[in-house]
Amino acid sequence: MSLLFSPYVFEAPAARLLLSNRLVVAPMCQYACTDGLANDWHLMHWAMLLNSGASMVTLEATAVSAEGRITPGCLGLWDDATAAALQDKLHRARRLAPATPVCIQLAHAGRKASSEVPWRGGQLIAVDQGGWRPWGPSALPHLLQEAPPLALDAQGLRKVREDFKAAAQRSAEIGIEAIELHAAHGYLLHQFLSPLSNQRTDAYGGSFENRIRLPLEVLTEVRRVFGGTLGVRLSGTDWVDGGWTLEETAELACRLKAAGAQFVHISSGGVSPLQKIPLGPGYQVPLAREVRRRSGLCTFAVGLITEPRQAQEVLDSGDADLVALARAFLYDPRWGWHAAAALGAQLRAQPAYWRCPPREAAAVFGPDAKIGMR
Secondary structure (H helix, E strand, O other): HHHHHOEEEEOOOOEEEEOOEEEEEEEOOOOOOOOOOOHHHHHHHHHHHHOOOOOEEEEEEOOOOHHHOOOOOOOEEHHHHHHHHHHHHHHHHHOOOOOOOEEEEEEEEEEHHEOOOOOHHEEEEEOOHHOOOOOOOOOOOOOOOOOOOOOHHHHHHHHHHHHHHHHHHHHHHOOEEEEEEEEEEOOHHHHOOOOOOOOOOOOOOHHHHHHHHHHHHHHHHHHHOOOOOOEEEEEEEOOOOOOOOHHHHHHHHHHHHHOOEEEEEEEEEEOOOOOOOOOOOOOOOOHHHHHHHOOOOEEEEEEOOOOHHHHHHHOOOOOOOEEEHHHHHHHHOOOEEEHHHHHHHOOOHHHOOOOOOOOOHHHHOOHHHHOOOO
16 A cells, blocks of 8 residues: 555544545645635635545634734634634535545744735735734844834733634634644744744743743643644744754654644744755655654655655655645645555545546546545
8 A cells, every 4th residue: 555545543632533645735825815704715725625635634824813914815713703704614615525634724923924915025014004013022024124023022922822722712613623833934933933033031032942932832722722633833944054953843843742742744944034945856854854753743744745656755764754735736636636546546536526537547536435525
């Protein structure tokens, strides 16, 4: 059997989560909301991903507060209205697909909040142009030409913890099976981890122990209200001298495991424009390998993994436990089907699709894979 299409089980405090294979859809921001509300774009997008052949779909970075959005178009889960919209669109999408677990990435953008969408440049939006004043660990801007964020005080830190906890509670009520806390790509929790963005002199800055304090506190608060599978996305390195390192990532993964996390999802970069990223196929896999080796925690590998046999090799080599893809699923919404056909595996699909594979791939929906609608 192909390891990529073998099952994986998460044992969480309140629920056992069985994944039918090791292929996960990574979170991808869509910037399609007004006031954080999921809409028909998300219904279409989520239904497409839930029919992709992946064993779990991770919803995009979902802001735990209005001020924590990356852009005005970001998805939110901070009040009854955003929760109702997300629940409506997600439940409708799930009825149109085989039973597939859903993970939600809960996030706070920190000093990268109030930004334009990428295709309009991504620059900070001034308050008088419809933006808002971002918050961060220190009054240090991401780019030198930007206005600095407001440094979080004790009350602000308390609100961050409470906002993540409330969003996790709403996720549980919606019926979402897993949560991924976003501590990567230069957003708030990553900003606390990196000495490039965190120059505090209190209990949340300076030493490694202090810089990891807020992410661990957030994880602890989320675990109080969410008994499902819980993990964290981490930037394995900042790719900048003097920044967050792979050694620190591996040590943090050990602490996260002890605090109740079931997985880490290893990406990289995002906290500094000075980063020097060595782009190439699977360029982040060595980071995942080291974190997995050091921590023993279930590890997702991600980043320019585009071919089925490449994904299979990541698992065969013991570099990761699961493989996550993002943009590959946008370009090829049936990537999972094609991978299963290439590796001689089978997948579940809706009955309306059972007759669609070409003759050479007909076995991808064999008798054992023909599981009906949710």
